[in-house]
Amino acid sequence: MAVAVACALACVSTAWSTPSVAAESTQWRQSLEWRGQTASVEPQPGGGYLLHHAAGDRRVAVQPMTSDTASPLFDGLFALAQAELDAAKVASITDGAFERGQPMECPCFETGEKWRYVWTRDVSFATDLALARLEPERARASLRFKLSGAREGAPADARFVAQDTGSGGSWPISSDRVVWFLAAQHLIDGNDEDSRRFADEVWQALNDTLAQDRRYVFDAGMGLYRGETSFLDWREQSYPRWTANDVGFIAQSFALSTNVLQYRALRLGERMARQRGDARAQQYASQAQALAAAIERAFWREDRGLYMSYIGTAAHPVPFEAYDLLGLSLLIDSGIVPADRALRALSRYPVLDSGSPAIWPQQPGTAIYHNRAIWPFVSAYSLRAARAVGHAPRIAHEVRSLMRGAALAGSNMENFELTTQAVHVDDGALSGPVVNSPRQLWSVAGYLDMVIGGVFGVQADGRIDAKLPAELVPMLFGDRQTISLQLPERRVTLRRPRKLSGDLLVAGKQHVDGADTVIDLVATRGAGTSLAHDAATFAPRSPDAPVIDEAGTQWQVDLPVQTRLYENGVRVADATEPTTTKLPKQAAEQCFSLTRIDARGLESLHGPTRCVGDAQIITGNWPRRWSAPQDGRFAVRLDFVNHHGPINTGITAAVKWLEVRCADQPSQGGVLVMPHGEQRQRSSAVTFHAPAGAQCRFDLRDGFNMSYLSHFAHYTGGTGGESGPLNSAELGALHLVQVADPGNPSVIPAKAGIP
Structure with a gap:
């Protein structure tokens, strides 16, 4: 079976077909066919729809919002997404790792049919996509659930966003919790009491979380924030295989998506500070501007015309032949990217007929999940990016992929196998997707955003910015002159031009009559004309350490x-x-x-790193002392074992602050991160300068980890939860080595090497 699937992957990668787009679109009015399977929708008397899909039939009742197009398939799937959003509204949530699996009261959105909890990342992306505009009160409640004070290690009035359990004991190995602000920004400008109260909560959490991340995960030498890729948090799926037992590398590397989210949080900080007349506005603006420049400098790969998903550590900032669609889409949507690079990158990120892969290239010997997979919510962000640059082929491609997936599965699934767009493919030990859930919240939100924002062009601020590919006109309009969308507060009608020319229809004249808005579409030529088609390509296997x-x-x-x-x-x-x-x-x-x-x-992907150099060993009681043998810059790492949790989850990554005091020098210091792991390893590095002969003293004190948050007092799936905060490891010797001086522009300063 593995050989057959591999052959299919190779064959499909060159099988992109375009000759009958218009004919294909007309077939999608009532039904669609895909790889021997058919899905169709029948409007029902009195309203509602009957969906015939690959696994059976599903009835969908009349919904509050309606689309009126020439395609019952399109209209019915929009109703399906609303029904699944309604099913996600719960009064309580459950997870086996919290309160011993007992219900926790929360008028929230649960994450999926199989995921009955609220996770920071999932609810934030879903809120940004659609929940903020459709269900603001429940979206706020869901976000508030992930907001927390500290039971130790911070001022009593401090508020932080919770990073969920994750690799090596969670934050700061996983550090994308700032995605929360991507969602919260949409829910703070209302005039009602809850909006104003929430805005104050966001402001407090924004300042405290940004300051904490600046202290613990920002690398001044690189100008970037350290930590794992957002969403791609199952390390064997998209990181080198050797990171399965070594998440220290991930903690010290730099990810595109996570840095873009930090940028967006800083821009929100700037906006809220200006609204409040707070002096931090300029600080946040300057930090955001510098971060944007660092992102552009670090992640762009000219030879591929793509932005890398992540790069190596500060000591060894190697480029990785690894790309992910979410990071790229967030980057383009952020406005950081020069227009020519944005268009080039989106055109070069590859596709198949089925859709766009979450990562590229695919990794060999890796089960289907993030690898070899389509994730609908990522496709929705790709659609946003395509609209931002006017890339008509990609807009149409993502619309069809989202429709096909929901229609054939009868639900907005968590993910699909890449080449078949099936919910499961048998490939022996590599079968998958390994985990898959119906009505996954961010998939539902992504579908709703595709209809409201992607097709009808209704933006979060109420503007109508239609960018409709001409190739979708036969499906959506048929012989009609107009299509319409009924929202709770307004009706939007799009009127086709008399003559179709070019490949993109954009908003022209606007006619407003009360709650009805009619947009005359104008035919034009979009910016992008092509897509790369090698999405199923596999990368070579990584070599061993040199x-x-x-x-x-x-x-x-x-x-x-x-x-x-x-x-x-x-x-x-x-x-x-x-x-x-x-x-x-x-x-x-x-x-x-x-x-x-x-x-x-x-x-x-890179094999393990091997570092060489003359190291000195420092042992004994704290504080430890050392005499600098020569003038220079030095990196110090700490031997440790952290047995407080498994390598794939938990909240007890040990985080310490190392203070270095050398005679006649200002105090220096930095963070030592010590993730969960069964084997003795070395922490991240702290670098400092010492003149020849200087007597230096090393002091260690507690930093911060997620176990300090009151949110995790309910955690019963491991240490650091209901029994109280835990921030410790078995500590061994300090290893000290001279590193390149950052004053030399030809050498990258060593900040966090892997020994």
Whole structure:
């Protein structure tokens, strides 16, 4: 079966067909066909719809909002999404890791049919997509559930967004909790009492969370925030396989999506500060501007015309041949990206007939979940990005993918296998999607956003900015002159132009009559005309760590066949056949890793990093002392074992603050992060400067982790919950090594290398 699926992947990757788009669109009025399966919708007498899908029939009652098009399929699926949103409204939520699985009162949205809880990431993306405009009161309640004071480690009046349980013990390994502000920004401008109260809560949480993240996850040398990719939080799916047992690398790496979310939070801070006449407005503006420049500089990969999903650590900031559609879409939607790069990147991010993959390239030997998969909510963000740049083919592509998935499954599923758009594909040990849930909240929200914002162009602020691909006109209009959308507060009608030319219909004249708005569409030519079609391509397997031997004043590094060698983040050698290369020894630490290159020039994810350099060991009681052997910059890491939870979950990543005091020098310091793990490992690094002969003192004090939040007093799935905060590990020796001086512009400063 694995061979057959692999063959199918290779074959489908070149099977993109475009010749009968108009004919295909007309077929989608009542029904659609896909890989031998059919889905259709029948309008019912008195209202409502009957959906015939691959697994049976489903009746959908009349809903508050209606679309009136030439396609009962389109109209019926819009009703289905509303029905599934209604089913997600609950009075209480449950999760096995909280309150021992007992219900917790919360007038919230649950995450899915199989996910009866509220997670920060899920509810935030869903709220940003649609919930804020459709259900503001319940959306606020859901977001409030993820807002927390501290039971220890912070002032009594402080408020923080909770980072859910995750890799290595949660924050700061996973650090995308600021996605909460992407949602909250839509719910603070109302004139009602709850909106005003919520705005005050957001302002408090924004200041406290941004300050905490600035202290614990911001790397001043890189100008970026550390931590895991947002949403792609199952490390074996999109990170190198060796991170399955080493999340320290993830904690010290830099992710595109997470940094874009930090940027958006900073811009919200700027806006709210200006509204309040608060002096922090300029601080947030400056930080956002600098972060935007750092994102553009760090993640753009010119040879691919794409933005990388993540890069390596500050000590070894290697580029990764890893791209994800959510990060790219959020980046484009943020307005950070130059218009030409935005269009180029979106055009080059590949697709199949079925839809757009969550990640690219696909990773070999990895089960279907984020890998080899379509995620509808990500497709909805891709649709937003396509609208932002006027890319008609991608807009149409995402609309069809969202419709097809919901129609064939009879629900807005969590995810689909990439080539078949099936809810499950049998591929032995790689079968999947491994987990899949009907009426997944962000998928439901993504579908609603596709209809309201994507097709009819109604924006969150009420503006109508229609950008409708001409190729969807046969499906949606048929022989009609208008299509309409009835919202709770208004009716929007789109009128087609008399003559279709170009590939995109945009909003022209607007006629308003009370609650009715009629938009005359104007035919034009969009900015994008093509899509790449190799979405099912697999990357090569990652190589092992490089073998490094000492050879006098040089390091001798073995390069296996078809590999590439990186030193301190810079590509230094390629090998088409097995060979050995020699590199000069430096006084500072040098970090090396390998990638494998296939015949197409596609690069694997990096193998493990190996760093070499003369290290000094410092043991004994705290405070520990050391004398600088020469003037320079040094990195210090701490041996540890953190047995307080499994490597894939929990809230007890150990986080300590290391203060370094050297004679006649200002106090220096930084964060040591120590994730869960069964083996002894080394923490993240703190770097500092010391003059020759200086006597230095190292003091260790507690930092902050998620167990300090009162939110997690209800956590019963591991340590640090109901029994109280826990921020500890078995501590060993300090390892100290000289690193490159950041004053040298040709060398990246070592901040967090992997030994």
